[in-house]
Amino acid sequence: MQIKPILSALKKHRLATFLIAMEIALACAVLCNAVFMIANRLTAMNLDSGVDESSLGAITVTGFDPAQATDLNARMVAGLRAVPGVESAQVISSVPFGAQSLVAGISLDPSGKKTPAVVQFYQGAPGTIDALGLKLEAGRLPATSDYQPLSGQEYFPAVSPVLVTRALAEHLWPGQNPLGREFWMAKWQFRVIGVLSHLSVSQYTEYAEQGAEWTVFVPTLPGGQLAGTYLIRAKPQDIESVMTTARAAVAKIAPEVVLDHENSHSVSFLRERFFRTDRAMAGMLVGVIVALLGVTALGIVGLASFWVAQRRKQIGIRRAIGATRGDILRYFQTENFLIVTFGIALGMALAFVLNAVLMKFYELPHLPLYYLPVGALALWALGQLAVLGPALRAANVPPVVATRSV
Amino acid sequence: MFAYYLDLALRSLKRNRVLTALMVLAIAVGIGASMTTLTVMHILSGDPMPGKSARLYFPQLDPAPADWKTPLHPRPMMDYRSAMDLWSAHRADRQALVVQSPVKVLAPGTGRPPLMLMMMSTTTDFFPMFDVPFAYGGAWTPADEAGRAHVAVISSDLNDRLFGGGNSVGRTLHLRDADVRIVGVLKPWRPTPLFYDPVGGITGSMTPTGFYGRPEDVFMPFLAGLDVNDGNFFQYTCWGSGPAKPGHLQDAPCLWLALWVELDSPAKAAAYRSFLDGYVRQQKALGRFAHIDTDMPDLMQQLDRAHAIPANVRLQTWLALSFLAICLFNMVGLLLAKFLQRSGEIGVRRALGASRPAVFAQCLAEAGLIGLIGGVGGWLLTLAGLWLVRRQQLPYSDLVHMDMPMFASTFVLAVAASLIAGLLPALRASRVAPALQLKTL
Numbered sequence: 138m139q140i141k142p143i144l145s146a147l148k149k150h151r152l153a154t155f156l157i158a159m160e161i162a163l164a165c166a167v168l169c170n171a172v173f174m175i176a177n178r179l180t181a182m183n184l185d186s187g188v189d190e191s192s193l194g195a196i197t198v199t200g201f202d203p204a205q206a207t208d209l210n211a212r213m214v215a216g217l218r219a220v221p222g223v224e225s226a227q228v229i230s231s232v233p234f235g236a237q238s239l240v241a242g243i244s245l246d247p248s249g250k251k252t253p254a255v256v257q258f259y260q261g262a263p264g265t266i267d268a269l270g271l272k273l274e275a276g277r278l279p280a281t282s283d284y285q286p287l288s289g290q291e292y293f294p295a296v297s298p299v300l301v302t303r304a305l306a307e308h309l310w311p312g313q314n315p316l317g318r319e320f321w322m323a324k325w326q327f328r329v330i331g332v333l334s335h336l337s338v339s340q341y342t343e344y345a346e347q348g349a350e351w352t353v354f355v356p357t358l359p360g361g362q363l364a365g366t367y368l369i370r371a372k373p374q375d376i377e378s379v380m381t382t383a384r385a386a387v388a389k390i391a392p393e394v395v396l397d398h399e400n401s402h403s404v405s406f407l408r409e410r411f412f413r414t415d416r417a418m419a420g421m422l423v424g425v426i427v428a429l430l431g432v433t434a435l436g437i438v439g440l441a442s443f444w445v446a447q448r449r450k451q452i453g454i455r456r457a458i459g460a461t462r463g464d465i466l467r468y469f470q471t472e473n474f475l476i477v478t479f480g481i482a483l484g485m486a487l488a489f490v491l492n493a494v495l496m497k498f499y500e501l502p503h504l505p506l507y508y509l510p511v512g513a514l515a516l517w518a519l520g521q522l523a524v525l526g527p528a529l530r531a532a533n534v535p536p537v538v539a540t541r542s543v
Numbered sequence: 544m545f546a547y548y549l550d551l552a553l554r555s556l557k558r559n560r561v562l563t564a565l566m567v568l569a570i571a572v573g574i575g576a577s578m579t580t581l582t583v584m585h586i587l588s589g590d591p592m593p594g595k596s597a598r599l600y601f602p603q604l605d606p607a608p609a610d611w612k613t614p615l616h617p618r619p620m621m622d623y624r625s626a627m628d629l630w631s632a633h634r635a636d637r638q639a640l641v642v643q644s645p646v647k648v649l650a651p652g653t654g655r656p657p658l659m660l661m662m663m664s665t666t667t668d669f670f671p672m673f674d675v676p677f678a679y680g681g682a683w684t685p686a687d688e689a690g691r692a693h694v695a696v697i698s699s700d701l702n703d704r705l706f707g708g709g710n711s712v713g714r715t716l717h718l719r720d721a722d723v724r725i726v727g728v729l730k731p732w733r734p735t736p737l738f739y740d741p742v743g744g745i746t747g748s749m750t751p752t753g754f755y756g757r758p759e760d761v762f763m764p765f766l767a768g769l770d771v772n773d774g775n776f777f778q779y780t781c782w783g784s785g786p787a788k789p790g791h792l793q794d795a796p797c798l799w800l801a802l803w804v805e806l807d808s809p810a811k812a813a814a815y816r817s818f819l820d821g822y823v824r825q826q827k828a829l830g831r832f833a834h835i836d837t838d839m840p841d842l843m844q845q846l847d848r849a850h851a852i853p854a855n856v857r858l859q860t861w862l863a864l865s866f867l868a869i870c871l872f873n874m875v876g877l878l879l880a881k882f883l884q885r886s887g888e889i890g891v892r893r894a895l896g897a898s899r900p901a902v903f904a905q906c907l908a909e910a911g912l913i914g915l916i917g918g919v920g921g922w923l924l925t926l927a928g929l930w931l932v933r934r935q936q937l938p939y940s941d942l943v944h945m946d947m948p949m950f951a952s953t954f955v956l957a958v959a960a961s962l963i964a965g966l967l968p969a970l971r972a973s974r975v976a977p978a979l980q981l982k983t984l
Binding site: 152153156157159160163164166167171174199200202203250290292323324362388392393394395397413414417418421422425428429431432433435436438439440442443444446447491495498499 | 561562565566568569572573576610645647656657658659719774784785787788789854855857858859862863865866868869870872873875876877879880881883884935936937967971
């Protein structure tokens with residue numbers, strides 16, 4: 138296949154060629170970045186919460202005074218355990234994807250001047266770790282004596298033995314053994330006794346300077362500030378019906394408090410709701426990509442059809458002097474390949490410019506390089522598919538056209 | 544002449560239906576995508592207080608100690624003492640302290656279970672300052688405010704839920720442990736964005752709704768509200784050891800209040816700025832403040848700074864606009880093909896005496912007609928797109944609809960876009976050399 142005659146033919150249609158190439162270039166830039174954003178959303182949506190989501194649910198109530206906390210906890214736990222299908226019910230501060238519990242900056246020295254991490258503190262009564270299904274990676278689980286009561290209006294006991302996630306341990310003490318290490322939050326001191334494989338924060342935002350799994354589990358006895366949220370465990374197939382019954386039961390167990398309807402759901406539901414906007418965004422991006430590829434393909438079809446119509450006579454002459462149908466077909470395919478290649482070359486540069494802009498305004502990471510060849514392949518394929526129809530029509534131009542009205 | 548061009552354009556469009564359909568489709572899809580996101584942007588970035596927003600200001604200062612390092616200066620919220628000092632100085636035409644907190648609400652005699660609702664503790668200027676409409680009764684008096692009277696104004700929504708929408712002025716609500724008399728009931732009121740909360744509901748509410756949630760259901764005089772719901776207030780941030788008693792922030796080193804002022808002339812605004820600066824310098828001299836930076840954005844500037852519009856929505860708008868650009872490139876290519884295909888016909892028109900501008904105008908008329916038809920398609924696609932947005936359960940989903948300005952801009956954008964796309968092809972077409980074309984006929 139000779140490329141030279143194709144190039145000199147394209148030179149006669151510089152403007153049209155440039156337009157199609159620009160369209161391809163823009164499509165390439167938007168395509169690479171849109172696919173990358175979808176991939177980012179999907180990664181975020183795959184967040185490992187570290188708990189047995191399908192068997193868990195939370196009941197949250199509000200509108201009581203701290204003085205009533207102990208009495209309320211006792212009634213709620215007993216009442217919820219009596220709901221048919223409930224395997225266990227415990228007092229907990231929050232569940233992943235539920236209402237957020239205390240989030241605060243911690244420091245590695247008592248002075249508290251530097252805060253190397255902002256973490257979420259989970260607090261739970263004895264039995265919560267089992268019920269959540271947390272996996273211990275190193276160290277030990279809290280013993281019964283590690284669960285301490287909260288006095289008055291305090292958030293934590295003065296010194297607490299705690300579990301931290303692997304992700305947080307690696308962030309605070311990279312490459313070192315986290316067991317036995319200490320950290321502080323305001324006046325409270327924490328000592329690491331165990332490392333959890335995973336436990337995600339309740340409300341992860343990629344914009345906050347906070348890791349998705351920077352969490353601390355503080356074993357605590359219920360009462361005082363630890364009241365109002367209850368972890369329910371049931372069989373996965375029963376959890377939705379159990380939660381419905383449990384929500385209704387609250388009115389009888391504690392008529393004086395208010396059920397927080399927003400946050401009293403199964404963890405699977407809370408997760409689905411938490412990622413709703415991400416899913417909507419990913420859906421919209423898929424829509425943009427489909428429409429984009431569709432419009433680009435239509436543009437190629439339109440222009441190629443025009444060129445075929447314009448060159449009917451020339452095609453007829455070429456056929457008359459010996460070119461096969463295959464020759465004509467390949468001519469248009471090669472022509473398209475050249476234009477698309479030109480567009481892709483421009484598009485790769487544009488993709489990086491667009492990515493730089495997005496990084497600046499939307500805290501998107503760097504576009505990985507392998508997106509470019511994949512995007513290029515997709516556009517080459519699209520170009521070849523789009524040009525196939527007009528090219529086949531061109532190949533079907535009979536040689537006899539050459540003899541007419543030259 | 545224009546009618547004749549339109550007739551020619553229609554004939555030409557009918558001649559090559561496939562190419563016409565492709566162009567109309569490209570414009571329609573591009574317009575549909577961009578108008579959907581632009582409509583959402585238009586609604587989210589609207590002025591919640593049209594005609595008044597330039598007179599509403601949000602004073603800011605920074606009471607944090609010098610060794611407390613976070614990048615945000617000045618702070619979006621205030622501590623109790625600074626806010627009270629500025630408010631009691633009464634230097635503005637109107638001024639409102641605002642703080643939200645969740646409160647337990649029971650309506651005695653209705654037999655309904657208690658509700659957990661958001662309560663706004665504010666000062667009485669809040670209502671005239673933000674043009675809050677009343678259905679029954681009115682705001683509390685300054686005397687009620689000073690006397691910490693247990694009175695409240697409720698939203699129309701809450702009045703419907705508890706009292707079936709009737710005149711409930713004079714009835715009693717049980718707020719936490721206190722009996723509070725209703726003095727006013729609002730008409731439906733939904734400022735969009737919900738501008739007066741400077742941090743978009745991240746304090747006070749357990750599930751932040753950003754800047755597009757509903758206003759609070761219960762409004763109480765500022766000090767009375769702090770009394771009634773003591774222990775349930777949330778801080779934006781604290782330094783040192785934080786509050787001694789959680790939820791009681793009056794004497795804690797915490798930022799949790801916002802102050803809005805209405806200043807009716809630029810001169811008054813300048814005077815208030817210097818008052819604010821003077822206050823901060825005085826506090827620094829007293830040793831209470833470490834920083835002297837202040838700021839006083841007006842309402843729209845404040846919304847801009849608070850990044851009220853969700854990042855997702857901005858991103859979608861940019862995506863949609865670049866998509867429209869691709870559609871336009873596509874259309875330029877197709878128009879070029881279409882016009883040059885008719886070189887022979889143009890040659891005849893030119894030979895018969897049509898001037899270049901006439902040919903140019905005729906081509907543009909055709910492009911404009913395509914834009915108009917594409918605009919109809921784009922309008923239908925926008926309606927479909929907005930329907931999809933409404934189906935997503937976002938805080939602002941129920942607000943999304945197409946208003947007249949957006950309806951008009953759909954067609955303006957469609958026609959303008961296609962005219963721009965038509966410029967180059969039309970120019971090319973008008974340059975066709977008549978003699979050359981006539982020879983090849």
